Amino acid sequence: MSNDTATLNAEVDRLRLELQTLQAKAGVKSITVGGYLLTRLEQLGVKSMFGLPGDFNLGFLDLVEDHPDIDWVGNCNELNAGYAADGYARLKEGSLGVITTTFGVGELSAMNGIAGAFSEMVPVLHIVGVPSTVQQKTKPLLHHTLGDGRFDAYRQASTQFTIFDAALMSKTDAGQLIDQAITQCIQKARPVYLMLPTDMVLQEISSERLQIPLSNAPPPNAPAKEEFVIETIHERVKEADGDVVVLVDACVIRHGVRKEVKEFLKETGFPVYATPMGKTAVDENYNRYGGIYVGSLTHPTIKEKVENANLIISIGSLGTDFNTGNFSYNIPTRRHIELHSNYTQVQYARFDDIGMKQLLPKLTERLQSFHSVASKIEVPPFIKQLPKEESTVISHLWFWPRLGYFFKQRDVIVTETGTANFGILDVPLPADSILVSQVLWGSIGWSVGSCLGAALAAREKQLGRVILFVGDGSLQLTVQEIAVMIRKGLKPIIFVLNNKGYTIEKMIHGKYRKYNNISDWKWSALLDTLNDGGKFDTASYTVTTKRELSDLLDDSSFASADKIQLVEVLMEALDAPQALVRQAELTGKGNKY
Amino acid sequence: MSNDTATLNAEVDRLRLELQTLQAKAGVKSITVGGYLLTRLEQLGVKSMFGLPGDFNLGFLDLVEDHPDIDWVGNCNELNAGYAADGYARLKEGSLGVITTTFGVGELSAMNGIAGAFSEMVPVLHIVGVPSTVQQKTKPLLHHTLGDGRFDAYRQASTQFTIFDAALMSKTDAGQLIDQAITQCIQKARPVYLMLPTDMVLQEISSERLQIPLSNAPPPNAPAKEEFVIETIHERVKEADGDVVVLVDACVIRHGVRKEVKEFLKETGFPVYATPMGKTAVDENYNRYGGIYVGSLTHPTIKEKVENANLIISIGSLGTDFNTGNFSYNIPTRRHIELHSNYTQVQYARFDDIGMKQLLPKLTERLQSFHSVASKIEVPPFIKQLPKEESTVISHLWFWPRLGYFFKQRDVIVTETGTANFGILDVPLPADSILVSQVLWGSIGWSVGSCLGAALAAREKQLGRVILFVGDGSLQLTVQEIAVMIRKGLKPIIFVLNNKGYTIEKMIHGKYRKYNNISDWKWSALLDTLNDGGKFDTASYTVTTKRELSDLLDDSSFASADKIQLVEVLMEALDAPQALVRQAELTGKGNKY
Incomplete structure (x- = not known):
């Protein structure tokens, strides 16, 4: 199944879901809001959930503990739980990490962990057990509040570090909000925030939507624009006489295109290097892989190979200070093409909404004719000799x-x-x-x-x-x-x-x-x-x-x-x-x- | 020196400060921004500062480490540092707790600690070392950022949990902003947030303002209104035949009126009880002290004594769930007077800007005539017998x-x-x-x-x-x-x-x-x-x-x-x-x- 078909299928599934939800007036099976949420997570392969108990999430934790396929990992504190959900998500491609905390005291302790997941593009769902929908309205002077009735202060703070947030305040839209939150999380690889009031956990809602799984497939590229971009890139590679170097970076890992990149490299024969954050995006024992490029801090041999290529194709790049030798790339825009999750940059031209996930297979097909030329480009072996040192001290x-x-x-x-x-x-x-x-x-x-x-x-x-x-x-x-x-x-x-x-x-x-x-x-x-x-x-x-x-x-x-x-x-x-x-x-x- | 004089003196000092700042055009001594901040803290009796080093606060920590009277307490993590600054401030009445963290990763870890200080009314100053003023403007993709150029996101989040925040971006107002931040912090007993860019630490500013110490004295009560309130309270006590019970709570401690309360109790002879958060606001071996009142969870003898009094005067009350037996006070508004830091409530009437700090000494004077009546009201002894238990287990x-x-x-x-x-x-x-x-x-x-x-x-x-x-x-x-x-x-x-x-x-x-x-x-x-x-x-x-x-x-x-x-x-x-x-x-x- 090609990426195109996968994307179209996802779109068809989404439309079918909306239809079914409207149609199913009679004979609808019901499930609790908490159960609905856990079913969605289970469908996506979540088997471990992180966090700590607190008096506003205990009812939800009953459901987690009783779930046959999801294990509750009781952490020692919430910051650590946030970090754990992040680490978990990084390894579970296509899935997500989940942390559950309690109102105020719990959720705020996790904030640095959530912000880190935002910065590094890791899909983490933060479920916060909060006071009942009644208390959210009457605003009593509860423990874990700021003492001034601002029950939304924590959510307000968290919006800085999430791409989507919602409070499940009613049965009518709970299922839809959960789906929206999780879809945003896995599609954009960023944290989302869900407030789950105590009295909503066991409310019954329709389970109809659960028949259609959620998808992390990005929206399809517009065909004509995509074809134009491919043609443009092909032209640039031709002008470069196939003397192309590929530079893989963080977003190859974060946006799940390792396979597409591997195929691209194999079929084109282009030499490949990685940035610090792209390390292991490509197997480091691959015979066309030459090691790490990090601007002015790069080993001279690698630096020369990368910077002297006629054309550099960056895939999933993230130009941070520590990832670029403090912004010291010596790659002129005129010789640079960048493939990103949601846009493509060819020299000075930016093409919005042309994402690499679907672009790469087509680009592979178009550029494979360069294999015979590209495969002759020398790649220095990436090996590390053990240095001889007199001292017994471990350096x-x-x-x-x-x-x-x-x-x-x-x-x-x-x-x-x-x-x-x-x-x-x-x-x-x-x-x-x-x-x-x-x-x-x-x-x-x-x-x-x-x-x-x-x-x-x-x-x-x-x-x-x-x-x-x-x-x-x-x-x-x-x-x-x-x-x-x-x-x-x-x-x-x-x-x-x-x-x-x-x-x-x-x-x-x-x-x-x-x-x-x-x-x-x-x-x-x-x-x-x-x-x-x-x-x-x-x-x-x-x-x-x-x-x-x-x-x-x-x-x-x-x-x-x-x-x-x-x-x-x-x-x-x-x-x-x-x-x-x-x-x-x-x-x-x-x-x- | 009475409280009145103290407040007036503080006002005079403030005015003098503004004048001198304007006058001192020539011959002004200079000090670094970092040094200015530390001098202010030293003047207020800060001898220990909490936090962790991070690459955006190291220059400031040089000054802290070299300061002869301030000790840098390197904490193990920022949340703990926030808690430590809170605990420190609680014991250092009239002073404040200080935590220093680094941009993003450090400050966000402390957020739960800061929010707790806000909720519990504890004066904590959060100093955050941030990228240089130049980088704040050019917004490079630095480590510790969200990767999208939002350099103000952390400050935005923190505004939910502080009463004042400022970025020291220029020499012209750095001193004034520091003074404003610290004054807000100690007067209102709430956290404040200060961003200190790396390149501002050693900028030289005038030291003129430092000659006038900062004051935590609250603004004076309007005399006529205050006199009216005192008269009204006197009337109510008279109507109650002096059968008054005093209930001390958290804000007696937080707003530093322990001494005023002690004097008030001694001169009037009123019996006194404490809430859970007011425990030790009054010495528990004081012979007119009867123990803890916590609504329906109160020991029956104490409950009866408090709730049956003709008039209850609450001082510094904070009506939270855990502090009131889940809002189960049985004290009708008609028999209730509340003294707060910035208002007074007599039955159904609210008197804004009549604060207890200055009101209490005058009230003491006016109500001392009730001593002979009030001192006859029986107060049950607050003792706790060791129960006899057969089991060796520690219950x-x-x-x-x-x-x-x-x-x-x-x-x-x-x-x-x-x-x-x-x-x-x-x-x-x-x-x-x-x-x-x-x-x-x-x-x-x-x-x-x-x-x-x-x-x-x-x-x-x-x-x-x-x-x-x-x-x-x-x-x-x-x-x-x-x-x-x-x-x-x-x-x-x-x-x-x-x-x-x-x-x-x-x-x-x-x-x-x-x-x-x-x-x-x-x-x-x-x-x-x-x-x-x-x-x-x-x-x-x-x-x-x-x-x-x-x-x-x-x-x-x-x-x-x-x-x-x-x-x-x-x-x-x-x-x-x-x-x-x-x-x-x-x-x-x-x-x-």
Whole structure:
């Protein structure tokens, strides 16, 4: 089934749904509002839901707990739950992450997590249990309110970070609003917000709409305009004599076009590079893949290959500071084509509503004639040698390539903002491995909650190991979520890079400042302290030398252990990956005091 | 100096300040914007500032770290920092709590803490380090942004939870905006929000304004109107034959009128009772104090005394659900007078802009003639006998009165939302002790951050011990902040009420539901795990029987230990203070599913 047919089918389904809703006056089956919502989520493959109980969502949680196919993941706090829903959604392509909180105190704690999902384009549904529809109108001075009757203040605040919000205040439109919210969420890959009053949870509504599944297919491209764009791009490639380089970025992952891109690359033979946020959008062992392009911070060989191509086709690009070497792309507009989720840019011309999902297969067909020319363009091999270093100290320069030998196919690798996000860039990752990171939003502590969500999704999808890299500073923000990993029987390998502080901040400003230091926890005791009454098997290690770490990585009982493991890696406070050092210098200049 | 004079003096100061600013054209001394802000805070007695470093606030943190009288308390995360600033402000009357975060990722994590301070009327200043004034205008796609150029989205969201917000974008008004923000904060006891762009921190401005200190004195009452109100109240008291009961509430504490109330009670001899949020507004060993009034949940003897008085004068009341036994006051408006921070209500008549701070001393003078009559009204003694229970299990019914014998004068007692907030109500607390709790906002986990802030303030003010009561469920939300207590050399006694879950939620709904359970941590290992490289002396205990707890409390080396201590108290999952059981029933009815 081609993408065109899929889109048209989705449109037909939508129309049929509206018709049926109007027609079904008699003999309509009923379902509770809460049940309707859960059925929609189940249809989309949601098997884990995140959040905390609070007195305005308990009735809804009854339904979640009783649902045969959805598991309630009780988190330790709401921020972590938001991060977990984000991590979960990143791995469940075509589905979404769901967090349920309570009015005011719960939902506001999750706000940074929701804003991060907005920024990074991750589909997260935020369900908030709120006071009854009666109380929403009479506005009594309830606990969890601001004391001044503004029952809509939290929703107002959240509109800054969602693309759609609704309050389910009546039976008549509850089903339609739920459908609208979820469709917006999965189509646009952004958070949405749903207020669920206590007295609405068990209200009965028609289940008729549920027969038509919701779809994340984007609206179809207008045929004539699309054909014009394809023709234009074909012309540019011809003018470029097929000397084209493809640059894949974040939105290839976020808008689910990995498959289309893979096919495009295979059929055209164009060389491909990735940005930091596009890493693993294309398998890094693909023989036409050349590594990471990040503007002026790029390795000279790669930089030359990318910037000297006659034509650069960016797919799903996201031009943020950390993703572009502080806006230092050296790619003139005249030689640049950009494919986005909802528009296409050819040199200076912008074509609105021409989205890449449907465009790519047609472009593949039109451009495959260039294969013989394009496949002759040389691509430098993307390999990382282990550097020889005299010192026994574990340096970033040595650590990341060394880990490169440890990774396996289908591993899920989660990296924290800070040294890890930069260190991982130069390491080629195995085929079908997935890198999960938050380069644009960059909220420290995110990786821990995200790792929980990713690990649950990985288990559901039967992926490989889940490996987290987090600094000691970042881990202190969200540490309690490791307890949830343990209780849920998850078995990630957690590398704690102990460098005694916020190294990324030290690189930017205040290298020797106390405010960038933190207290020194006994990391090796952490799993034991957070273990659920000692029910689970855990293992902790501390490594201080290259040899100790190497031995551990080579130990198969570690590499394939059937338990959660934490490895404290002692590193020097002021050591950092080169990419971070250079980025930090540029950021520091922008923040001049 | 009377309150009147203080207010007039403040007004004179303000006028003088405006004059001097205009006059001082030549010979003006200069100071950096960051330095100006810190000087204002120092003048108001701020000695500790909370928050985390982030790349947009590092330059400002240089100034904080170098300030001789202000200590930077690096928190583990921003929510905890917000809670800590709140707890600090509650103890530092006339001053404020300050939290500094970074653009987006930092500030949004603190939002629940800020909203709580708004709801509970606590003066917290939120300083947010943001991108430079240039970047605010050019709006590059920086990390920590939403990716769509909306640099004002976070500020927009925060306006829901602050009474004033400003961006320091220019030298010309930076000083004036800082003064306005801080004055609003301390006068109205609500959070304010200040954006500090990186390039503004070291800009030089005139230091002229700093010569006039800022004042938290409220605006003066209009004399004729005030006299009319006093006359009216006097009439009502006369009609009531002096049979008056005073009910003190939250705003006595929040708006700093403890002293005025004490004088009023002493001179008039009226009996006094407190609401849950007003507990310790009046010393609980005061011989005319009768205990806690909470509507229909009140002890019958107290209920009868309060509700049968001819006239009830409420001071600083806050009629929230948990503070009023779910709105079950049985006090007819005809027999009710309410004194508030900015208005006075006499029966059905409302008198705007007649604030209690200045009214109280005059009212004291006018009503002291009733002393001989009023002092004959019987007040039931507020004592709590230790109940005889056969079982060795530590029940709430026994636990709280037992702790009553442990408390000392000048103790600072912090209680968490949940069983602790309700259990503490019936226990008479010693003179000059302070109870810190969050009954209206009720965000679980708040007490841990708040305890950190309260402990720092207590040390600055040389108060007594700091004692925290927190459930295991709540503690898991914010546990990392204990590490900051340790690192700062604070020595609270932390009672962890281990009842294996969210007992308050179980009382409301879902008694046997899994979603109200949590994992079982090794609490006795916690201090050791979070200790800063084992630098500090700590002690942990687990008690499972009444005898074990009693022995511990009676042990003077425990009661006056010079180290941080954690006591895990094992309790039954479904045991709760009676006041909570009854409140939860009422709340459950409002949330009917």
